[in-house]
Amino acid sequence: MKLVEYVQSGHLRFDLPEFRTGDTVRVHGRIIEGDKERVQIYEGVVLRRSGMGINQSFTVRKISNGIGVERVFPLHSPRILKLEVVSSGKVRRSRIYYLRALQGKAAKLRRID
Amino acid sequence: MSKGLFGRKIGMTQVFGPEGNRIAVTVLEVGPCPVVRVKTEAGKDGYNAIVIGFGIPKAKRVNKAEAGVYKKANLELSAHLREMRVSAEDVSQVEVGMILDASAFSAGQTVDVIGTTKGRGFTGVIKRHNFHMPKASHGTHEVFRHGGSLGTNTTPGRVVKGRKMAGHHGNERVTIQNIVITAVEPERNLIVVKGSVPGPNGRLIWIQEAGRKAGLTQ
Numbered sequence: 001m002k003l004v005e006y007v008q009s010g011h012l013r014f015d016l017p018e019f020r021t022g023d024t025v026r027v028h029g030r031i032i033e034g035d036k037e038r039v040q041i042y043e044g045v046v047l048r049r050s051g052m053g054i055n056q057s058f059t060v061r062k063i064s065n066g067i068g069v070e071r072v073f074p075l076h077s078p079r080i081l082k083l084e085v086v087s088s089g090k091v092r093r094s095r096i097y098y099l100r101a102l103q104g105k106a107a108k109l110r111r112i113d
Numbered sequence: 114m115s116k117g118l119f120g121r122k123i124g125m126t127q128v129f130g131p132e133g134n135r136i137a138v139t140v141l142e143v144g145p146c147p148v149v150r151v152k153t154e155a156g157k158d159g160y161n162a163i164v165i166g167f168g169i170p171k172a173k174r175v176n177k178a179e180a181g182v183y184k185k186a187n188l189e190l191s192a193h194l195r196e197m198r199v200s201a202e203d204v205s206q207v208e209v210g211m212i213l214d215a216s217a218f219s220a221g222q223t224v225d226v227i228g229t230t231k232g233r234g235f236t237g238v239i240k241r242h243n244f245h246m247p248k249a250s251h252g253t254h255e256v257f258r259h260g261g262s263l264g265t266n267t268t269p270g271r272v273v274k275g276r277k278m279a280g281h282h283g284n285e286r287v288t289i290q291n292i293v294i295t296a297v298e299p300e301r302n303l304i305v306v307k308g309s310v311p312g313p314n315g316r317l318i319w320i321q322e323a324g325r326k327a328g329l330t331q
Contacts, residue, residue: 002142004124005297007305011128032132054127079133 008054010035013076016083021046022091022109025060028082039081042071045109048095049075062100063107068100088112117197118144119167122228124314127297128305133230138295139310142302143320144214148207152196161204165213166191168317186210193317216299222251222292223323228311231305232284242277245296277300287311291323 019025026043044062047070051057056075061068073080089109099107120143127135146165151159170192175183183190186209218224238244238260247256253280260279263272289310296305310318 001303003142003303004126005303007128007138007140008126030133074129074135076129077133077135078129091242 008071008086009052011076013078016075016080017085019046019058019083019085020088020091021094021096024086026086026091027060027080028084029073030079032046040070043086044056044069044071045089045099047097047099053077084104089110116213117165117195117319118146118213118215119193119195120160120302120318120320121142122270122310122312122314122316125309130195134248136225136295136307137309138305138307141304141306141310141318141320144212144302145302147191148209148211148213149186149188149191150196150211151204153204155202160198161201162196162198163204164194164196166194168192180312181272184329188227194318197321199247208290212251214299215297215304217300218294218297218304218320220294220297222294223326224287224291224306225322225323226257226292226310226318226320227286227288228316228318230285230287230311231313233282235280236282238277238280241279241282244277290325 022093024043025046029040029042031038031040039059042060042062044060047061049056049058054076058070058075059070059072061070063069067111087112088111091109096109099109123140123142125137125139127137130136144167146167148163150164152160152162152164154161158326164193166188168191170189172188174192177192180190188210235242237258239246239258242260244260246258247253247261249257260277263276263278289308292310293307294304295307297303304320313316
């Protein structure tokens with residue numbers, strides 16, 4: 001498997017900050033529409049991180065106009081221009097799917113500063 | 114020069130393309146392949162070809178006659194041999210003992226990869242011929258993966274030849290045509306191609322210049 005890892009290594013990125021499940025992040029994504037290009041900022045809570053190596057991805061949940069939206073980003077994707085950690089939430093498990101069932105104040109995570 | 118080399122399938126992974134799109138790729142370890150014999154039109158063979166080798170065989174698998182060929186060429190023994198026809202011009206550039214490696218190919222080039230698919234043994238029609246499964250409910254019993262009817266009644270009164278049935282599946286030579294090389298690194302004997310290649314990881318493959326290029330956008 002060593003050669004496979006070597007092929008991957010050129011495509012991994014190490015410039016992103018560390019973040020965990022429960023953190024609120026702002027993802028600056030590159031959006032290509034036809035021949036135009038723009039940056040879209042997507043902010044929400046990290047529900048989970050999944051995968052290993054180049055397959056690593058993370059799911060970000062936010063409430064958009066009252067509707068819950070979840071987006072999955074490949075962690076090493078060059079379409080992520082920047083990732084900021086806005087705040088860190090206190091969570092006790094690696095996948096906080098229970099957040100989906102909660103609304104309003106109950107869906108808030110206690111912050112760790 | 115028409116090129117071909119032995120290699121091994123190492124495994125699959127994915128990489129990111131220039132637009133951030135994910136591309137499934139297969140990692141191949143290709144070469145180094147020594148030239149074991151050169152056949153020329155002028156010589157006793159009467160045609161232009163080179164024989165190339167690959168891999169290390171068990172000593173007992175090579176008989177004395179074969180070993181003598183390598184000894185004469187001052188080469189290590191090869192586990193696999195294959196002959197390929199080359200042009201008169203190319204054959205003059207090659208001599209016995211030369212080592213061919215992945216640098217024979219370059220990124221962006223299209224190639225054909227020949228390999229043996231994973232053997233699947235005696236297989237039913239669902240897996241082997243992509244038949245649909247019969248209904249599992251509404252009173253069905255005992256026939257969940259059967260192929261259904263084999264043919265008609267009195268006319269013709271027999272099963273038509275070529276009827277798709279259960280049987281041996283896989284372990285078959287397959288050529289994948291026109292796949293694009295995304296990266297080449299001769300120092301590591303590494304070639305990365307777009308898409309998949311027949312067989313399990315570690316299986317021997319043969320990689321050569323694409324035979325036909327028509328109808329492709331690449």
